[in-house]
Amino acid sequence: MSDRFAVGIDADSRTLVVAYHGTKGSFRIANSASAINKWLSSLPVKCCIGVEATNRYHELVVQAAQKADHAVFVLNPRDIKHYAKGVACRGKTDSGDAQVVARYIAKEADNLHEHVARSTAQERLHVLLQQRDSLVRNKATLHLSLGADAADSAIFGRIFRGLKEAIAMLDREIQRLCCSGEQSDLYRRIMTIPGIGPTVAAFVTHHITRWPLASSDAWVACTGLDPRPNESGARIGRRRLSKRGNASLRQILYMAAMGLTRSKGGKPLYLAIRERGHSSTASFNILARKLARIAWGVFKSGRDFDPAMLKVGQACFQPA
Structure with a gap:
């Protein structure tokens, strides 16, 4: 080439x-x-x-x-x-x-990898997910800039109610596309994973089928949740997330990890990771990466989520 x-x-x-x-x-x-x-x-x-x-x-x-x-x-x-x-x-x-x-x-x-064109269905879902992400970000920005009580005020309340209604309408359209599209079975199976609801499943389903990925490592790299080595000679520095993938996908997996900690099977995992000395943010990132790998397993196996994937004794939760 x-x-x-x-x-x-x-x-x-x-x-x-x-x-x-x-x-x-x-x-x-x-x-x-x-x-x-x-x-x-x-x-x-x-x-x-x-x-x-x-x-x-x-x-x-x-x-x-x-x-x-x-x-x-x-x-x-x-x-x-x-x-x-x-x-x-x-x-x-x-x-x-x-x-x-x-x-x-x-x-x-x-x-380099050549750009892979989206199908018509992928393009439609991509646009809807982008629009939803834009509305959510702007709504959060308005909350921060106008104050916590702005949503209940007579002046700004209509704006926030309109944004909330628009996001809900987008969620319904996204779910309709995912349930009726060619990846409807995968979408349903992804939602069997604890912590992952309809919106997170839509993001994961869209991105995991977007490129011909070779392995779970490649998929995790697409999310930007892969730790980047930082070594030189005898010095072994602190690893940080590469953050090379889609920022919205990474953020929504992080939020799913936070939701996972409130589930019966996810809380012991979170506590086990914290006991190893990780901060809460690092622990959520570890869980988000685990959710991404579980989603890959569900995607490649063609089966629903197996609760055994969330056992504390698994190798991926053992100290390095």
């Missing part, structure tokens, strides 16, 4: 800044279907195209490029930022970002 023509793109709401590896400079095109298709028709066949992930601004060019049979890579902006520092880029501009992306794709494409 390294011998293919490499293209880097920096996307915003109105324009795309395009750079080709091996050439100087860049150019802009409109972030519209007609302009993108016209530009794609001028490219050689089977190019490698890289674009930084944005909220939604990159999706139009990604979909068009995949339809044109190009290899597309949606990149973490943090990776590109560190790569730019590593190759001694001295400034940050849209043109510079596009050139760095093109260089990154040219050098690293063989070690």
Whole structure:
């Protein structure tokens, strides 16, 4: 793949800044279907195209490029930022970002995973989950900025009631899609896991079927709950979560772990982890990671949750 023509793109709401590896400079095109298709028709066949992930601004060019049979890579902006520092880029501009992306794709494409297009059902569920997450975050922000009593006030009460009703409507639509879709059986089985309700099951079902993952370790890495080694020579530093996966999925698994501790089978696990000296936050993260692995087992086995998976004596709960 390294011998293919490499293209880097920096996307915003109105324009795309395009750079080709091996050439100087860049150019802009409109972030519209007609302009993108016209530009794609001028490219050689089977190019490698890289674009930084944005909220939604990159999706139009990604979909068009995949339809044109190009290899597309949606990149973490943090990776590109560190790569730019590593190759001694001295400034940050849209043109510079596009050139760095093109260089990154040219050098690293063989070690990257191509973007996997969502099916129509996956796209619909993805949009609903994004909308729900946005409403929940904004509702929490308003609570913090306006005060705890704002929801009951005459001025702001209508806003909070409207947000609560909108979230409830989204939850009903999400559950309807999950119960009637192609993954309805998996959705039902995921909900048999303690601590996981309809909303958490929807997030897990959507993300666990999103990519062709090879193992439970790969799935945990997608959640960002995998501990990152921190060692150098004889020094063994403290491990921290990689936080490389989807933040909303990670957050909702954490909340599910908190719910698990209130269940009959989950509380002994939580207490056993705390007795090993872990803080409450670290304990919830350990339980969230365990829930992710249990969900993987349910996904791959095709069976409902087995309560034996939550025994304190399991290897994953033993001291290292």
